[in-house]
Every structure is written in C-alpha cells, then in structure tokens.
Amino acid sequence: MRKLTRREAIKTTGAAAAAAAATPALLAAAEAFAAESPWKPEEGAAIRMLRWKRFVASEGEATMALLDAFSKATGVKIRLDSEGFEDLRPKAAVAANIGSGPDIIWTIHADPHLYPDAMLDLTDVADHLGAKHGGWYPIAEEYSKRKGQWISLPYTFSGNFLNYRISQIKKVGFDKFPDNTDDFLRLMSELNKAGTPGGFALGNASGDGNCWAHWVLWSHGGKLVDENDKLVLNSPETVAGLEYVAKLGKTFIPGVASWLDGHNNKAFLQGACSVTNNGISIYAAAVRENMKEIAEDMDHAYWPTVPGQPVQEFHVNFPMTVYKHTKYPNACKALLAWLMDAGQYDKFLEASVGYLSHTLKAYDDNPVWTADPKRAVFKDTVHRSKSFANAGTLGYAAASVFADFVVVNMVAEAALGSKTPAEAAADAHKRAERYYRI
16 A cells, blocks of 8 residues: 655645645635635635545645645645554644644643633534535534533544454354354454454544444443443453453454554555454555455445444544634634535545544435445444543543543453453542542
C-alpha cells in the first residue's frame, strides 16, 4: 500500500494535487453556496485545519477537493495538516490550553468535552443543518452537546465491526460469522488451532483498541457508571466480561500487546490475521490496491452478544471543532456548513466507501450503502453505537477516563494474564475514581 504523507496542504495558489482539485461543477456549487450562506467569511480569512491521518485515500482526495472548491469560491485560504491519533489528540489539547494553533480540528471521540470552554459555540450551524437535512441522530447530539450548547459538530462516525476471512472461518466449521459470544470464542479457538488466528489491539489504540475494549466491558453488562454517574466499574458484570476476554486472549496472534491503530490492518492485509475489528479501511485498501485474494475472501459482521444482553457496540465519532481563539469564526462556520450540505456530503460519503457514515438523517439513503453488500453493516453505525459513557453523562469525567485508556488497559491486563479479572477490574476502578472525585 502507498504510505501516507505526514502533511497535506491546500492553498488557493493551485498547489493541491490534480486529483484533489475542484471540478467545474463542484466549484459552481461552492459559488452558489457562498452567495446564499448565512455566514459571510471575514475579509482576508485564512483557516488552519488539523485532522486525523486518513485511512481511505479516496476520502482524503474528496475532502481536499471540497476544501479547494470552498477556498476558490470564497477567497478563504485553507491549510490542512494531518496527524496520527496519538499526535492529534495532545495537539488538540495544547491548542485549547494555550489559546492558539489550528482554527478547526477534525478530532476524535468526545475530546471537546475535555476542554469545552475553548470551543466556539456551533449551535447556529448545527440547528441550520439539522433543520435542512432531516435532523441529527441522537448519538450525534449526545457527543456534541454540552448543557444545551453544541461545542462540536458531529461530522461523521466510523463503524468499527468485525473483519474476517470467509474461507478461514469456513475451514474451521463456520458457515457464517457467530452472533453470540460463546460461538465467537469457539471460532477464535478453532482458528488458533488451525494456525490462522485472529487478534485485537491491546495497546493504547484510540480507535480499534477502545472500540473492542468497550464491547468487552459492556458485553456481560459491565459499565463505567450508572444512570446517576456513580462509578460502578468494579462489578460482577465487569469481572464476567474480563473472565471471558481472558479466555479469548489465549487465542490471539502474537504481538497484539503492542498493537495500535493500523497494526491490525497490516496483519490482516499480510494474511497473518484472520479476524480483527476495524472500519472498512482494510477492505477498501484491498480493493484499491487490487489485492483480490483478500478483497474477495473477506466480509464484515456485527459484534456478537451474550444471550439475553442488548446490543452493546462502540463506534468512533469524528467531530469537527472550532476554537474560540480563531480570528475567523464566520469563515469556519461557513466551511463546516458547506462540508455537510447536500451534494458535498454525499460526495464525501461515497468517497469514504463505507469507512465513514452519516450523522444527519437525510443521508440514510446515500447509494454508498447499497453499492457493495460488504458495506451493509456500516450503514447501521449510528443506530448501534453507544457513547463510552453509556448509561452516564458524557462530560469531563467520562472523557478523562476514556482519554486515560482506563478501560483499554483493564481489558489488556485480563486478556494478557498480567492480572486476574478481579484485580484488573479493581485497579481500573481506582484509576477512574481520580476523575469522578473532581
């Protein structure tokens, strides 16, 4: 696969690559949007935007084309930088704390709740888009609102489901991917015995590690806090989930202890890993790079459940945030409204090939969801996802526990056998207490 550059920039001088330049039709749409937009960019506006490093090349190209069109139509200069999750999150926090840096950050999860006072109020943009495009899905509102105010714009979610090799699960006696945890454990055990093991990230992986670790916690009824925000992490239900993952961990491919986001993609594409959790980026890369053996022999599945337990899945939220320190709030608001308006957002979804999904109800029928049956589960991302606070309030305390990888580390300790399930639950509870005492 082609390696991604660390930094990509768009400038009105025409420095953008031809593949990312706006088409005449897109430019005409941007000019029409600019003429009617409620937000008129400030004179001489220049926006610096920071995003997570793209996982699907076509999405990155589509996004750059949308930025290029907006820039040419409005005269607003736009600089786009990209960073891996592990670098993006601390840089976003630094910008919030010092009051300078990027104007817009396309960030991850609920990080704006860690520094809400640094965020520009985007309620007018959110209300405008919601009224125009069928309203927001509830999970999107939960992530982006604080005390009735929109501190971020819920731009998109990335579904994080099971990726698996069809031939390998059939080889060990499974005609379809298991929908319950007992059969899932049996599948993973048989795959390991056959020399084609699966594996899941156990390092501090912001995306994949958090998604599957929270499924472990929730699968048997465990929670961080209850409905009254009382810490209940150290519970029999949590221990039951950890006892399950202690068995599951024995089936994993070697090396998962240090896996971050991207390691499982590499292992799967190399044929070393038969089952992992991910977005659709593994499949998208296999299709794009003409890796037919992988692309034709893989599919995606929902997370299995414990009989009697509800669906408990965690998927990745990618909100857009604008900092109060920006000198160009109107330009920033106009840009976000442009990106999520009909036509532009449709193009973005189609270019994302299922890796990124919608948060506004009007985009539920985008053709991206029916163009390939292997994308089908990803359409349900916003319908199945819970926030990491689950039963509790998505605020500073929950966001801090999440940012400290408390749940990921707890699951890793149990899966790797460095602590018993009971010890891992008790120690994680103590770590979480530091934030819920504030």
